[in-house]
Amino acid sequence: MDHHEQHLQSSAWLTDIVIGMSDGLTVPFALAAGLSGAVSNTNIIVIAGIAEIAAGSIAMGLGGYLAGKTEADHYNSELKREYEEVELVPEKEKEEVREFFQNLGLSEEIQHQAVEEIAKDKKVWVDFMMKYELGLETPDPKRATKSALNIGLSYVAGGLVPLIPYFFISTPIDALKVSVIVTLICLFVFGFFKSRMTGINPWSGALRVTLIGAMAAAAAFGVAKLFEH
Amino acid sequence: MDHHEQHLQSSAWLTDIVIGMSDGLTVPFALAAGLSGAVSNTNIIVIAGIAEIAAGSIAMGLGGYLAGKTEADHYNSELKREYEEVELVPEKEKEEVREFFQNLGLSEEIQHQAVEEIAKDKKVWVDFMMKYELGLETPDPKRATKSALNIGLSYVAGGLVPLIPYFFISTPIDALKVSVIVTLICLFVFGFFKSRMTGINPWSGALRVTLIGAMAAAAAFGVAKLFEH
Numbered sequence: 001m002d003h004h005e006q007h008l009q010s011s012a013w014l015t016d017i018v019i020g021m022s023d024g025l026t027v028p029f030a031l032a033a034g035l036s037g038a039v040s041n042t043n044i045i046v047i048a049g050i051a052e053i054a055a056g057s058i059a060m061g062l063g064g065y066l067a068g069k070t071e072a073d074h075y076n077s078e079l080k081r082e083y084e085e086v087e088l089v090p091e092k093e094k095e096e097v098r099e100f101f102q103n104l105g106l107s108e109e110i111q112h113q114a115v116e117e118i119a120k121d122k123k124v125w126v127d128f129m130m131k132y133e134l135g136l137e138t139p140d141p142k143r144a145t146k147s148a149l150n151i152g153l154s155y156v157a158g159g160l161v162p163l164i165p166y167f168f169i170s171t172p173i174d175a176l177k178v179s180v181i182v183t184l185i186c187l188f189v190f191g192f193f194k195s196r197m198t199g200i201n202p203w204s205g206a207l208r209v210t211l212i213g214a215m216a217a218a219a220a221f222g223v224a225k226l227f228e229h
Numbered sequence: 230m231d232h233h234e235q236h237l238q239s240s241a242w243l244t245d246i247v248i249g250m251s252d253g254l255t256v257p258f259a260l261a262a263g264l265s266g267a268v269s270n271t272n273i274i275v276i277a278g279i280a281e282i283a284a285g286s287i288a289m290g291l292g293g294y295l296a297g298k299t300e301a302d303h304y305n306s307e308l309k310r311e312y313e314e315v316e317l318v319p320e321k322e323k324e325e326v327r328e329f330f331q332n333l334g335l336s337e338e339i340q341h342q343a344v345e346e347i348a349k350d351k352k353v354w355v356d357f358m359m360k361y362e363l364g365l366e367t368p369d370p371k372r373a374t375k376s377a378l379n380i381g382l383s384y385v386a387g388g389l390v391p392l393i394p395y396f397f398i399s400t401p402i403d404a405l406k407v408s409v410i411v412t413l414i415c416l417f418v419f420g421f422f423k424s425r426m427t428g429i430n431p432w433s434g435a436l437r438v439t440l441i442g443a444m445a446a447a448a449a450f451g452v453a454k455l456f457e458h
Contacts, residue, residue, distance in 0.1 A: 026288040034280025051263025055449040059255040062441040220284040
């Protein structure tokens with residue numbers, strides 16, 4: 001069960017940090033790179049970068065909050081509905097439980113016995129329907145708030161990495177060179193740990209994450225150059 | 230089963246569009262708003278906005294691609310592992326199947342019969358472990374590519390909404406006023422349909438989405454103003 005445990009542990013706050021840092025390292029990096037090809041001093045890049053980090057962290061943080069809240073609301077409305085259905089159309093709901101056991105590949109005899117055992121207790125029955133008919137897990141009530149903070153702060157942390165060189169170097173292209181080196185290293189390290197967490201090959205995973213960042217930055221640079229003229 | 234069907238239908242491409250458009254409407258909007266408080270002509274806002282849309286759509290699109298690929302890789306590596314475990318430690322794996330039925334609230338007799346029926350066929354057994362021990366669904370092989378396109382294009386579509394006023398109006402604050410009105414309306418309409426899709430109250434959902442966009446824009450405006458001086 002080792003891989004199961006690992007799978008579960010890595011789900012909640014680590015997932016949030018990965019979400020926030022993925023975009024935080026990539027989007028402000030690409031924005032700053034894009035502007036470096038189009039403007040002549042770093043002051044405007046710093047302002048745009050800071051505005052983007054503020055906008056992105058709040059949008060993603062509150063987005064995470066909203067997602068958590070929506071998940072909880074959705075769970076509760078489906079829960080109410082299942083309790084009603086078990087009350088109003090018990091035969092139809094029993095048939096759905098039976099179909100579940102049928103799909104597992106169990107014999108008809110066991111299907112019927114299992115249905116009767118589950119339908120004995122309404123709470124067991126409804127929990128079963130929630131989890132295996134609808135695929136919904138009981139949500140953590142504090143998840144929305146925690147999610148918002150984790151995602152938002154990770155975005156800020158990630159976003160400051162590519163931007164910091166622009167604080168100290170006044171020529172955009174020179175600042176860009178430092179920013180590219182520092183950010184690609186961070187993306188590689190981040191991609192390595194992210195991949196190890198999700199159980200894929202960390203080296204190829206790290207390479208993929210780094211390439212995405214590099215491509216986003218190159219595209220932003222190219223597009224901004226086009227619009228400069 | 231109406232709500233179940235609905236739940237399934239809305240999962241794949243609609244989820245992608247919601248992901249892309251959520252951030253597309255919010256982040257470029259907030260970035261443009263932030264810059265409107267800090268720079269004196271719209272030209273730089275247009276360049277920054279276009280760079281952000283290019284960066285964001287590529288980062289999010291490729292991020293979606295990577296997520297799809299990672300999911301598929303993860304599934305395949307776990308699948309291989311389960312086949313090995315069923316071969317090497319069948320008693321341990323049977324015990325895990327039994328625990329699953331025990332947790333459903335079934336009697337010991339049914340637990341054992343169900344385990345024997347499932348363990349008869351290795352494919353059935355492994356599929357069972359994948360889905361109910363590890364909670365993994367068989368991924369769609371084209372999902373990664375479709376995801377990337379849906380998310381990326383939705384981000385571009387969403388991001389152009391707040392930016393278009395800056396193409397036609399040369400005073401940042403005047404363009405911002407039009408951008409705020411147009412984008413908040415779009416966020417409200419988008420939030421309405423997004424909420425209806427996920428089964429929560431569409432009016433309060435629409436209000437939440439609109440508020441997040443407004444807060445992100447206000448924060449970016451405030452932060453950029455601070456750094457202007």
